[in-house]
Amino acid sequence: MSPLKPVNDFVVKFANINGSGSASANEMFARSILRMGVPVASRNIFPSNIQGLPTWYEVRVSGKGWLGRRGGVDLMAAMNPQTWDKDIAGIDPGGYLFYDSSKPIPMSRLRDDISIIRMPLTEISNAAYSDPRQRQLFKNIIYVGALAQLLGIDHAILEQMIGEQYKGKDKLIAPNQQALRMGRDYARDNLGDACGLKIEKADAVGDRIFVNGNDAAGLGCVYGGATVAAWYPITPSTSVAEAFAQHCKTYRVDAETGKHKFAIVQSEDEISAIGTVIGAGWNGARAFTATSGPGISLMQEFLGLAYFAEIPAVIIDVQRGGPSTGMPTRTQQADLLISAYASHGDTKHVLLLPEDPKELFEFSALSFDLAERLQTPVFVLEDLDIGMNDWLCEPFTWDDSKVYDRGKVMTAQELESGKIFGRYLDVDGDAIAWRTLPGTHPTKGAYFTRGTSRDRFAKYSEEGAVYQDNMQRLLRKFETAKTLVPAPIVRRAREKAKTGVIYFGSTSAAMNEALAALENDGVHMDTLRLRAFPFSDAVVDFINAHDQIFLVEQNRDAQMRVLLVNECGIDPARFISILHYDGTPITARFIISAIAERIALKSKEAAE
Amino acid sequence: MTYIAKPKLRHPGIAVNRLGFTHRDYEGSVSTLCAGCGHDSISFAIIQACFELNIEPHRVAKLSGIGCSSKTPDYLLGQSHGFNSVHGRMPSVLTGANLANRDLLYMGVSGDGDSASIGLGQFVHCVRRGVNMVYITENNGVYGLTKGQFSATADKGSKSKAGGSNLDSPLDLVSMALMVGATFVGRSFSGDKAQMVPLIMAAMSHPGPAFIDIVSPCVAFNNHAGSTKAYDFVREHNEAVNRLDLMEPREAITVEYAPGTSEEVALHDGSTLRLSKLAADYDPHDRIGAMAYLQSRAAAGELVTGLIYMDATATDMHANLNTVDQPLNLMSEKQLCPGSNGLDAFNAAHR
Numbered sequence: 001m002s003p004l005k006p007v008n009d010f011v012v013k014f015a016n017i018n019g020s021g022s023a024s025a026n027e028m029f030a031r032s033i034l035r036m037g038v039p040v041a042s043r044n045i046f047p048s049n050i051q052g053l054p055t056w057y058e059v060r061v062s063g064k065g066w067l068g069r070r071g072g073v074d075l076m077a078a079m080n081p082q083t084w085d086k087d088i089a090g091i092d093p094g095g096y097l098f099y100d101s102s103k104p105i106p107m108s109r110l111r112d113d114i115s116i117i118r119m120p121l122t123e124i125s126n127a128a129y130s131d132p133r134q135r136q137l138f139k140n141i142i143y144v145g146a147l148a149q150l151l152g153i154d155h156a157i158l159e160q161m162i163g164e165q166y167k168g169k170d171k172l173i174a175p176n177q178q179a180l181r182m183g184r185d186y187a188r189d190n191l192g193d194a195c196g197l198k199i200e201k202a203d204a205v206g207d208r209i210f211v212n213g214n215d216a217a218g219l220g221c222v223y224g225g226a227t228v229a230a231w232y233p234i235t236p237s238t239s240v241a242e243a244f245a246q247h248c249k250t251y252r253v254d255a256e257t258g259k260h261k262f263a264i265v266q267s268e269d270e271i272s273a274i275g276t277v278i279g280a281g282w283n284g285a286r287a288f289t290a291t292s293g294p295g296i297s298l299m300q301e302f303l304g305l306a307y308f309a310e311i312p313a314v315i316i317d318v319q320r321g322g323p324s325t326g327m328p329t330r331t332q333q334a335d336l337l338i339s340a341y342a343s344h345g346d347t348k349h350v351l352l353l354p355e356d357p358k359e360l361f362e363f364s365a366l367s368f369d370l371a372e373r374l375q376t377p378v379f380v381l382e383d384l385d386i387g388m389n390d391w392l393c394e395p396f397t398w399d400d401s402k403v404y405d406r407g408k409v410m411t412a413q414e415l416e417s418g419k420i421f422g423r424y425l426d427v428d429g430d431a432i433a434w435r436t437l438p439g440t441h442p443t444k445g446a447y448f449t450r451g452t453s454r455d456r457f458a459k460y461s462e463e464g465a466v467y468q469d470n471m472q473r474l475l476r477k478f479e480t481a482k483t484l485v486p487a488p489i490v491r492r493a494r495e496k497a498k499t500g501v502i503y504f505g506s507t508s509a510a511m512n513e514a515l516a517a518l519e520n521d522g523v524h525m526d527t528l529r530l531r532a533f534p535f536s537d538a539v540v541d542f543i544n545a546h547d548q549i550f551l552v553e554q555n556r557d558a559q560m561r562v563l564l565v566n567e568c569g570i571d572p573a574r575f576i577s578i579l580h581y582d583g584t585p586i587t588a589r590f591i592i593s594a595i596a597e598r599i600a601l602k603s604k605e606a607a608e
Numbered sequence: 609m610t611y612i613a614k615p616k617l618r619h620p621g622i623a624v625n626r627l628g629f630t631h632r633d634y635e636g637s638v639s640t641l642c643a644g645c646g647h648d649s650i651s652f653a654i655i656q657a658c659f660e661l662n663i664e665p666h667r668v669a670k671l672s673g674i675g676c677s678s679k680t681p682d683y684l685l686g687q688s689h690g691f692n693s694v695h696g697r698m699p700s701v702l703t704g705a706n707l708a709n710r711d712l713l714y715m716g717v718s719g720d721g722d723s724a725s726i727g728l729g730q731f732v733h734c735v736r737r738g739v740n741m742v743y744i745t746e747n748n749g750v751y752g753l754t755k756g757q758f759s760a761t762a763d764k765g766s767k768s769k770a771g772g773s774n775l776d777s778p779l780d781l782v783s784m785a786l787m788v789g790a791t792f793v794g795r796s797f798s799g800d801k802a803q804m805v806p807l808i809m810a811a812m813s814h815p816g817p818a819f820i821d822i823v824s825p826c827v828a829f830n831n832h833a834g835s836t837k838a839y840d841f842v843r844e845h846n847e848a849v850n851r852l853d854l855m856e857p858r859e860a861i862t863v864e865y866a867p868g869t870s871e872e873v874a875l876h877d878g879s880t881l882r883l884s885k886l887a888a889d890y891d892p893h894d895r896i897g898a899m900a901y902l903q904s905r906a907a908a909g910e911l912v913t914g915l916i917y918m919d920a921t922a923t924d925m926h927a928n929l930n931t932v933d934q935p936l937n938l939m940s941e942k943q944l945c946p947g948s949n950g951l952d953a954f955n956a957a958h959r
Contacts, residue, residue: 251946252944254932261943263936265737269729272733273700275700285707285709436689438688438705439689440666443687
């Protein structure tokens with residue numbers, strides 16, 4: 001097997017031990033490639049653990065700009081003895097193994113179809129440092145210096161990044177730069193051209209930014225005007241609340257008084273968190289919570305109240321592997337059904353499905369307009385892949401002429417002028433009634449909010465006709481929602497296609513690459529990317545316009561298929577599900593082979 | 609239920625408060641609770657307290673959970689917004705409402721099922737957080753709406769109407785509120801209006817988490833011999849530690865009990881609380897002493913009522929969070945959105 005020699009197109013995977021300080025070193029490695037003008041996609045594969053368990057960091061280098069996981073590994077930096085055998089087995093034939101050779105490894109545990117690059121990292125680090133923590137941390141920097149040298153990453157870029165990273169903690173700059181040089185020098189003097197994988201300077205990154213989705217969601221909530229956040233810590237959503245807090249500190253502290261234009265409550269559980277969001281929404285503040293699947297399970301009763309009593313609320317759900325505790329540090333798109341139909345009784349909720357941090361930023365901000373306009377909970381369904389990994393995406397933008405849509409809130413002046421107020425009265429024909437906020441007017445507009453059935457003027461009623469009237473209006477309101485949520489994005493194949501592909505969320509990155517590869521192989525398919533629930537008519541039209549539809553999801557039970565069949569009255573046989581749910585992000589290779597296999601099967605059946 | 613409106617007729621000589629409101633302006637719909645229910649007396653006391661304090665009815669937000677007690681916000685302050693939320697979860701909803709607009713008076717009305725069982729967690733955490741509110745539990749030791757099951761505040765050995773005996777230890781919300789940082793704690797009895805009204809008034813004037821547990825016998829399911837939450841039992845075992853009198857510029861409420869030693873406490877809103885001590889050694893500003901006293905009297909079979917604890921220097925959740933003075937729900941995009949300029953720095957930092 002001859003060694004692989006690609007330029008700007010390969011996958012590097014780091015196998016580390018959680019808590020060893022590898023994360024920041026690995027991230028620096030990925031960013032240095034971006035500074036070379038070459039796109040990367042990075043993914044952290046980490047355990048539910050603080051210290052000791054295996055963790056991996058995958059850097060996909062793609063001069064063509066493919067940002068999904070490709071699958072496979074070309075260079076494995078194996079730093080964790082616990083996972084050694086599995087890590088070695090995962091290297092593509094012709095690939096490379098880079099490892100710490102301070103302790104001898106028997107040849108029987110290596111492979112002869114890969115190139116082996118040995119570097120005595122522990123020896124080098126121990127010789128240079130005496131403090132055990134320093135030995136560990138600088139070992140990480142040393143291997144970054146060595147790999148950069150092997151791959152051809154400009155050393156000056158890394159030195160500059162160290163300077164930026166430790167700005168303000170200047171005494172850390174010199175030792176880190178020294179460690180980098182130690183790695184570089186060893187590789188230059190001892191490893192020569194052992195690695196055929198190369199980074200060459202390019203201009204394919206442009207002004208794009210490298211950012212994780214949870215950071216983007218927190219910022220989106222600041223831009224969307226959220227003033228109240230209530231949350232309970234849960235992986236992988238915790239960093240949404242933390243990002244919101246951090247961005248509020250930057251953008252929402254009154255310059256004169258030092259007081260906060262925001263309130264953040266760390267609640268005692270998810271039930272309390274959504275209760276606080278609903279209380280704030282009822283009282284006219286923009287409020288959100290961030291959670292993951294188990295939190296959505298706990299919030300069910302309150303979500304039914306918010307649906308039925310018509311109270312705005314935003315829920316950022318960073319989906320992880322379920323059911324139960326499931327795989328807390330792995331990704332899935334498996335909260336679709338529990339979110340869309342949250343709570344007992346007949347309910348339907350608005351879902352937004354962002355594809356990357358950029359769209360997540362925009363949807364997080366938009367969700368508050370939708371929640372207040374529609375007076376209902378709005379879910380922003382992101383996932384661990386988007387939320388906790390750095391993604392290369394277009395810089396965030398904001399239209400300064402934008403005014404928040406605060407929805408139908410009747411003012412004291414309007415009440416005073418004699419405007420009729422019926423809290424559940426549809427006066428505009430869009431099934432959205434007007435609301436008033438507590439404290440508005442001394443004698444007009446007060447009403448009693450409740451989870452029990454009530455008439456159009458908010459008076460308690462258990463009469464069947466009154467109840468049905470209200471439930472029908474809620475259905476019509478969902479029709480209005482269809483016209484307000486982000487429309488799906490349709491892409492036509494180069495040639496007329498009878499086959500369509502529907503996908504959504506974080507699948508986009510891998511899907512873009514898979515579609516390009518399939519199209520090159522003569523497989524032409526139109527695509528539709530869902531961006532929201534309820535589904536607009538365009539979704540139904542797309543399905544009807546194609547003979548067969550591949551529906552790609554990251555869950556076991558084809559939850560989006562259930563939603564489409566149920567909500568659009570479509571024959572289930574029209575969908576061919578492509579399901580990826582092992583907890584790792586879906587890859588282009590997986591999609592390509594799954595679709596190609598089914599198409600081959602079809603043509604074989606047709607031939608027989 | 610709320611579809612029963614009260615007639616608008618008024619007695620020409622009806623008293624008017626400083627704002628020109630009569631008692632009737634603080635009323636709500638006709639109560640649907642059982643005749644003689646202690647909860648209706650509490651509603652009346654709340655109405656009286658709001659009237660005496662010259663509160664604008666629409667500046668009160670009344671929130672509740674689920675249960676008999678949680679229905680009562682409908683029967684008072686008809687010009688206030690009300691929120692009958694979900695069982696045991698009113699504290700979190702009230703917390704959010706308070707965060708959205710710090711300028712209203714928040715009143716949480718709950719019961720022993722709602723706050724001591726399903727909602728115990730939310731109750732203590734809401735108090736812990738220092739939410740500025742008046743939190744009243746109408747405590748009858750029994751689930752009324754589901755017809756007579758014991759609640760978590762029922763005393764051990766207490767008899768149910770159906771003849772069963774309560775096997776579990778009782779939970780005392782007053783002790784719990786003291787333990788988790790309530791800065792105003794009182795207990796009263798729905799049969800004692802003279803004690804309830806000034807206690808509620810003082811709680812409404814308090815700028816932090818104020819909690820009042822009001823023992824309110826259930827005439828349908830918990831007012832029989834062998835119950836420790838029956839009218840007769842509570843009257844016999846009630847030990848009031850003080851009598852209060854909240855003095856407003858308008859007029860003081862008549863104190864029906866002969867005062868012993870007296871103490872005056874200035875409140876944040878400019879009014880004065882006069883405490884007439886009945887138990888000579890009782891100090892309502894000593895949290896630890898109050899807890900010890902409660903326990904010793906409970907062991908002796910006595911129910912301590914009155915103002916049990918007050919920290920006159922209390923602050924609230926907004927002070928803890930350092931939020932702006934303007935209600936958050938009134939802020940516009942101009943105040944909240946950093947605009948495109950704000951993104952330039954963010955984008956630059958992520959390259």
